[in-house]
Amino acid sequence: MGKKDLEPVHVLCICGTGVAGAAIVHETLRTLFAELKIPVQLETGASIQMETLFETSHVDMIVHTSILPRKFGVPSFLAIPLYTGIGEKEMLEGIRQAAREIWAKKLDDAGEAQ
C-alpha cells in the first residue's frame, strides 16, 4: 500500500499543423511551468489529432492557437495572445492559475490514496 503515483500535469499544445504554433506554445509553457516549479508533460499536436491525443492518456489542460473540434471538458486556452501580445498577461495568468489548481488536486488525490 503506497501513495498513488504523482503524474506531471499533462498539457496538449495544439495548432493547425502541429508544427509552428504548437512549438511556440510548448516553449512558453516549458518556461511557465518551470517558474511555477510544477512538473509538466508537454505534448504538441495538430487540431485534427485532438481526439486521438485526448483518448491516449489523461489530459489536464489544452493550450491552442487553432480552433478545437469540440469542448474537451478540461481548462483550454486560446493562445493567439502569444502572437499579438494583446491579452497576453491575462492569458498567462489564467494558465498559471489553472496549473496551480490542477497540481494541488493531484497532490490531494495522491495524499488520499494511502
Next chain:
Amino acid sequence: MATSTQFTPPERHLDIDHVFDARLVLLDLEAQNAEAAIRELAGLLLEAGYVRGTFADAVVAREKDFPTGLQLKLLGAAIPHTYPTYVLKTGVAAGRLAHPVTFGAMGSPGQTVSATLVLLLAVKDADSQVEMLQHIAELLRSEDAQGKLISARTAEDVVAVLESREVHA
C-alpha cells in the same frame, strides 16, 4: 514531441543565420488577395532554394483550413506556413503590402484581418527551430518592431528589424 520537464529550463541558442535575408523581402508588394501574396513570397523562397515546388500550393491549402491572420496593435499581419515536408531549409520571406489584403483571423472563424505584413514561414523542423519561432512571436508582439516594419525603407531595414534580438515591447 512529448517531454517531461523538471524544474530548470536548459539554455538554448538562437540560430537565425540565413533565416532572414534581403533577397527574401518584398516591399510595396502588390497582390490582389491572400493567395497571390503567398505565391509571390513563395516564389522568393523557391528561387533561393528554401522550399520545394509544391510548397506554395500546400501553404495556400493550409491557409484555407487554418487561417493565420493576426490583428496586431499597429497593423494586420499573417504568418502563412505549412508542414515541414515541403521545406528544404528554414527561412522566412517577408512582404509589406502596398495595399492591405484580407486573411482569415487565426483562431476566430468568420473573422478577418486586413494584413499589411505577411511573413511566409518555411520551417524545416519545429523542434530544433523553436527559438526562431519564439523570436518571430516576440517580434510580432512588439509595438516597437511593428512600427519599424511599417516605416522600413529598404529590404535591409526589414531584415535588421527581423533579426534584432533586443525586442522591446
